[in-house]
Amino acid sequence: MSKFNLPALPYATDALEPHFDKETMTIHHQRHHQAYVTNLNNAVEGSEAENKSLEEIIREVSKYSKAVRNNGGGHYNHTLFWEILSPTPQGSPTGKLAEQITATFGDIDTLKAEIKKAGLGQFGSGWAWLYVKADGTVAVTATPNQDNPLMDLESGDKGFPILGVDVWEHAYYLKYQNKRADYLDAFWSVLDWASVEKKYEEALAKI
Ligand SMILES: [Fe+2]
Known part of the structure; x- marks a missing residue:
């Protein structure tokens, strides 16, 4: 028996249409x-x-x-x-995470712009992240390939990822072709902030 298994998607493959096809x-x-x-x-x-x-x-x-x-x-x-991701997402952060985002970025639109910038700025394949640092504050970064901020790599920022956007071409090319920016804009329509808040609480419990 294999040690690791593919998790089932928590929704149907067409549930995130038209944003993710x-x-x-x-x-x-x-x-x-x-x-x-x-x-x-x-x-x-x-x-x-x-x-x-x-x-x-x-x-x-x-x-x-x-x-x-x-x-x-x-x-x-x-x-x-x-x-x-969710077909019925909570559209904005609330509670402690919302407070932390406001304290760090000023407002949610600035955070979204920072994540878009990180995703567009990642040359080639990789991910853009919102992650929790060791002091409990949040920050945005990008990583190449399948790296992430939890990895103990010499380069890169460290912390618990709570939101990640896949910017590999396989994540968007069929629908958005070369328009990574349009895909990154569409991402917010299916991002469930309730799930991100849960991951934020879990991360705080580990630091
Ligand atoms: Fe991917």
Whole structure:
């Protein structure tokens, strides 16, 4: 039995239409994410990582092979991505997270602009993130490939990712072609802030 498994999408593949189209969601989940899971299982087999949880692997990813880093990141990042999307999203942050965003960025529109800038500025494949730093404050960053802020890499910002936007072409090319900016604008229509708030609370409990 495989150690890691592809999680089911918490909604139908066409549920995020017209913002995220059915064909993209199907291929993205069933082929791309599945490939990360399959390749991660192969990469950890017989290694020390075989006995670790996904989060433990990500937090100490520098100890493992490039295949574990790429495919472990791919599994972690896509799992988070599906969880923060919804066909019936809460449209804006509330509570403590809303306060933190206002304190850091001034307002939600500025945060959205910062994430769009990070996503557009990521050359080639990668992710844009909102993450929680060790002091409990939030920040925006971008990472290449399947890296994320939880990884113990020498370069890059550190913390718990609570919102991630996939800017690999496989996430948007069928519907948006080369227009990554349009995809990043559409993302807000399916982002569920209730899920991001839950991840924020979980992150605070770990720091
Ligand atoms: Fe992806």
